[in-house]
Amino acid sequence: MSRPDTRQSMPSSEAASSTVTSSNVASRRKFLLTAGAAGAAATVAAPAIAQSTGPISMRWQSTWPSKDIFHEYALDFAKKVNDMTGGDLKIEVLPAGAVVPAFGLLEAVSKGTLDGGHGVMVYHYGKQTALALWGSGPGYAMDANMLLAWHKYGGGKELLGKLYDSIGASVASFPYGPMPTQPLGWFKKPIAKIEDMKGLKFRTVGISIDVFTGLGMAVNALPGGEIVSAMDRGLLDAAEFNNASSDRVLGFPDVSKVCMLQSYHQNAEQFEVLFNKAKYDALPEKMRAIIANAVEAASADMSWKAIDRYSKDYVELQQKDKVRFFKTPDAVLKKQLEVYDEVVKKKASENPMFKEVLESQLTFARRATQWENDTVVSRKMAFDHYFGPNGVAKQPT
Numbered sequence: 004m005s006r007p008d009t010r011q012s013m014p015s016s017e018a019a020s021s022t023v024t025s026s027n028v029a030s031r032r033k034f035l036l037t038a039g040a041a042g043a044a045a046t047v048a049a050p051a052i053a054q055s056t057g058p059i060s061m062r063w064q065s066t067w068p069s070k071d072i073f074h075e076y077a078l079d080f081a082k083k084v085n086d087m088t089g090g091d092l093k094i095e096v097l098p099a100g101a102v103v104p105a106f107g108l109l110e111a112v113s114k115g116t117l118d119g120g121h122g123v124m125v126y127h128y129g130k131q132t133a134l135a136l137w138g139s140g141p142g143y144a145m146d147a148n149m150l151l152a153w154h155k156y157g158g159g160k161e162l163l164g165k166l167y168d169s170i171g172a173s174v175a176s177f178p179y180g181p182m183p184t185q186p187l188g189w190f191k192k193p194i195a196k197i198e199d200m201k202g203l204k205f206r207t208v209g210i211s212i213d214v215f216t217g218l219g220m221a222v223n224a225l226p227g228g229e230i231v232s233a234m235d236r237g238l239l240d241a242a243e244f245n246n247a248s249s250d251r252v253l254g255f256p257d258v259s260k261v262c263m264l265q266s267y268h269q270n271a272e273q274f275e276v277l278f279n280k281a282k283y284d285a286l287p288e289k290m291r292a293i294i295a296n297a298v299e300a301a302s303a304d305m306s307w308k309a310i311d312r313y314s315k316d317y318v319e320l321q322q323k324d325k326v327r328f329f330k331t332p333d334a335v336l337k338k339q340l341e342v343y344d345e346v347v348k349k350k351a352s353e354n355p356m357f358k359e360v361l362e363s364q365l366t367f368a369r370r371a372t373q374w375e376n377d378t379v380v381s382r383k384m385a386f387d388h389y390f391g392p393n394g395v396a397k398q399p400t
Contacts (some may be wrong), residue, residue: 004032004308007367010049012187016197017398021289022380023139025065025246027299029218034382039245054095056285058090058091058092059091059092059093059286059290060092060093060094060095061076061092061093061094061095061119061120061282061378062080062095062097062102062117062118062120062249063094063095063096063097063120063121064075064096064098064099064102064103064108064111064117064120064121065076065096065097065098065118065120065122065226066095066099066104066105066108066120066121066122066123066126066226066227067098067099067121067227068099068253069098069229069230070252070253070313071227071249071253072184072246072248072249072252072309073100073121073213073227073245073249074096074099074121074146074166075241076121076180076274076301076305076308077096077121078096079301079304079305079308080094080179080276080297080298080301081094081095081096081120082292082295083297083300083301083304084297087293087296087297088290088293092286092290092293092294094118094119095338096121097225099143099227099228100228102116102117103117104114104226105122105126105226105227105228106126106129106224106226107120107309108120108126108277109122109126109127109130109172109174109277110172110196112174112277112278112279113114113171113172113173113174113279113280114173115279115281115282117279117283118278118279118282119277119278119279119283120276120277120278121274121275121276121277122274122275122277123138123272123273123274123275124137124138124176124178124211124275125137125138125139125208125209125211125269125272125390126208126209126211128208128209128212130168130170131166131167131170131211131356131362132350132353132357132360133165133166133350133354133356133357133359133360134370135209135210136210136360136361136364137150137154137159137163137178137272137273137275138182138269138271138272138273139209139210139211139268139269140207140210140211140214140258140268140269140270140271140343141267141270141271141273141339141343142270142271142339142364142368143364143365143368143369143372144368144370144372144376145271145367145368145372146181146184146270146271147181147183147270147271147273148306149182149271149368149371149375150181150211150271150273150332150364151158151178151179151273151302152367152371153363153364153367153368153371154178157363157364157366157367158363158367159178159360159363162356162359162360162363163176163178164355166311167361169356171183173279173280173281174277174278174279174280175277175278175279175280175284176215176275176277177275177276177277177294177295177298177304178274178275179271179273179274179275179276179277179298179302180272180273180274180301180302180305180306181271181306182245182246182271182272182309183246183309183313184265184266184269184270185244185245185246185266185268185269185272186243186246186250186263186264186265186266186271187239187243187263187264187265187266187331188205188206188207188242188243188262188263188266188337189241189243189250189258189259189261189262189263190203190240190241190259190261190262190263191236191240191241191259191260191261193261193263193327194263194330194331194332194335197218197219197333197334197335197338198294200215200218200219200220201218201220202219202220202221203220203221203241204220204221204223204238204240204241205220205222205223205239205240205241205243206222206223206224206225206230206233206237206239206241206242206243206244207222207223207224207242207268207368208224208244209224210343210346210347210350211223211243211268211269212346213346214339214342214343214346215268217345217346217397218274218338218339219256221237225239225242226308227244227245227249227253228253228326230242230253230255231243231253231254231258232255232257233379234255234258234259235257235258239261240393241254242255243266243269246271246309246313247313247314247316247317247320248309248312248313248315248316250262250320251316251319251320251324255322255325256325256326260324260325260326260327261326261329262326262327262329263328263329263330263331264328264329264330264331265331265336266331266336266339267336267339267340267343268339268343272329274305276298278294295385306331313353347361
């Protein structure tokens with residue numbers, strides 16, 4: 004995958020944040036023009052897809068390096084569709100950078116340069132800040148699966164359609180694949196207090212740029228495949244990506260031996276499957292129904308695979324890579340929530356659609372999380388009973 008030259012000095016937190024904000028208007032105008040023209044061209048070509056008597060082939064790209072488990076999830080989804088359609092629809096998925104950079108996926112799919120793709124909505128933050136509310140934040144006490152419940156049954160799907168229409172994005176979007184809570188990140192030494200984070204050059208994306216900037220860090224957004232090399236060259240002091248499996252295979256243990264677990268910056272994120280809208284709409288109704296069901300099947304399978312693979316790599320990181328894990332202090336977590344509240348208040352005042360999504364999530368989360376907290380028994384008590392210092396389930400000898 005081609006990578007930009009990271010030897011240049013990295014932007015400050017102010018530059019990173021202002022770039023996201025100031026470029027919105029110009030980027031939207033450009034996006035509307037390019038996506039609108041390509042959408043019209045794709046619409047003209049659409050009947051050829053519908054009338055095709057042979058298999059329909061689609062070329063996709065993920066936003067992930069080929070070695071990352073996230074790209075594996077993209078391949079898993081494509082295989083489910085290919086198998087469920089009996090080969091009538093064949094999706095080929097290329098890794099990040101094969102056609103466009105990771106952050107260029109939305110525009111490429113909208114224009115028809117790609118037929119579809121696999122990524123996360125926070126990567127489109129620069130085009131519409133409200134997209135960050137699909138997972139980049141505390142989720143208002145919801146986990147990623149509950150946020151997906153809001154999306155399907157609480158009005159999120161309709162709001163997402165409005166957001167993409169607002170920037171002229173000609174895509175069919177399917178959020179899926181609930182992610183576990185992501186670590187605070189990888190550091191040179193454990194974070195004991197807020198002051199330990201101030202001034203650090205840190206990688207994150209989306210609205211988390213604003214949150215970590217508010218915590219006093221100098222923030223830069225980089226795709227996953229570029230983070231470790233930047234840390235190795237001293238261009239970053241610390242960084243977050245996602246999970247034990249991705250972080251391990253991308254090489255984080257080679258540049259850091261300290262990982263801080265638990266954070267509110269991406270507590271409820273999920274993946275996104277994107278289709279070019281004209282090409283998706285031209286598919287037979289039966290094939291679109293198969294895709295919708297494949298999304299939900301892949302969502303469940305991904306969450307099960309994640310539990311298996313992440314837990315294995317969590318052990319390997321400690322035993323083989325000698326990584327030390329620490330829980331993020333409660334004072335840091337509380338400060339994250341406070342800064343996040345300030346950020347979303349500002350975004351909601353600037354962007355009416357941000358405010359609309361925010362209010363919808365809060366309404367759903369208040370009801371759903373009350374039910375969950377009242378209903379779900381503590382798994383920590385059961386863990387301590389079986390596997391704690393005096394646990395009844397002894398280690399095999």
